[in-house]
Amino acid sequence: MSLSHIQSLRLTAVLEDCSDQLDILGHTLTVQISRERDTAAAQERARLTKLRRDCQYICQQVLKLHLDLKEKQSFSSVLQVVEEEEQKKKAENVQREEKRELEQRKQTLQRQKEDHQQKTEKLKDLCQLAKDLKHQLNEQSLQIANRKKIVEKDTELQLQLTQKETSQAEKLLEDQLELLQKQLKVEVRVHEESEKFLQNQHEELQQQLQQWQECTKMMLQEKEQQLNSVRCRRTVNLDKLSEMRRKFREMEQVVMEDREEQEKLRQQQAEARAATKLQAWWRGCMVRRGLGSFQRAEKDKKGKKKKDGKKKKKK
Incomplete structure (x- = not known):
């Protein structure tokens, strides 16, 4: 957007006044920051420092706009700043979205890790149960061995006592021994x-544990590959964004040069029109007043008219 010379001068005067006021405001803020030295006024000091930075940034932008108005008579610096801020906001939004995606993926990985930990804890509990059952079996085997010893001792005593008894008692004892042996076999x-x-349960649990460990390894590898692909996409997108910025700047530069050339041509055409108008006006004045070469032509016309009148009188 190009402005006239008067408008640019007015705007430069206003901008100079604004820059002076901003300088005064920045000086007052520095004085207030130096006065507040208490620990309780730390927040106020931070707020004042932020205001001072904003004032400095605005002063810089005002100076750039002032130079553009003086040199180019346009608001190109303001438009460029607005576009840069919009691009920064877009880049920040893209980064926030990527951070959100990464956080969500981390949360899913954390959940999967917790599930895996719970499964491993269950497997540990099952292994502990298997150990306990094995220990109980060992105790039962010891008890059975003790019973065998006791039964053998009892049988020996009974045999020693019942040697003098009848054959019927021997048969009864033999029957009892057979029953005891059957019970022991059972x-x-x-x-x-x-x-x-x-043992079979223990082997199955070990196989399940190995399978779950392999599954978790595969899942972790897949998630790492996905993260690497996301990083590659991010780098590619950043490269594309930088390339688009470069193209946009080149196109903007071409447009500005074209505008400057059009403005120059328009000024030249306006000057040519004004010159032609001035020449026509000046010729009209010369002709109406009979100045310069136009005065001689009028005299010649008058002389011719007088001679024609004398000729008519002679006739």
Whole structure:
């Protein structure tokens, strides 16, 4: 947007006044910051320092605008600052979205890690149960062995006592021994079957644990690959953004040069029109007043008219 010379002068005067007021405001803020030295006024001091920085930034932008109005008579610096701020906001929004995505992915990974920990804890509990059952089986086997010893001792005593008794008592004892042996065989079988069952459960639990560990490793590798791909995309997007900025600046420069050339052509055409108008006005004045070369032509016309009148009188 180009302005006339008068408008640019007015705006420069206003901007000079604004810059002076901003300088005064910055000086007052520095004085207030130096006065507040208490620990309780730390927040106020921070606020004042922020205001002082803002005043300095505005002063810089006002000076740039002042130079543009003096040299180019346009608001190109203000438009450029606005575009830069918009681009910064867009970049910040993109970074915030990427941070949100990364945080969400971290949360999902954390949840998966917690689930894996819970599963490992369950496996540990199951292993502990298997150990306890094994310990109980060992105790039962010891009890069975003790019972065997006790039964053998009892049988020996009974045999020693019942040697003098009849054959019927011997048969009864033999029957009792057979029953005891059968009971012992049954208990031994139960012990072996329970031990096999616990061993099978222990092996299955170990296999499940290995499978879960492999699954967790694969999931972690996939998540790392996804993170790497996201980083690569981010770098590519940043490169594209920088390339677009460079192209935009080049196009803006071309547009500004074209505008300057058009403005120069328009000024030249206006000057040519004004010159032609001035020449036409001056010729009209010369012709109406009979000045310069136009005066001789009028005299010649008058002389011719007088001679024609004399000729008519002679006739």
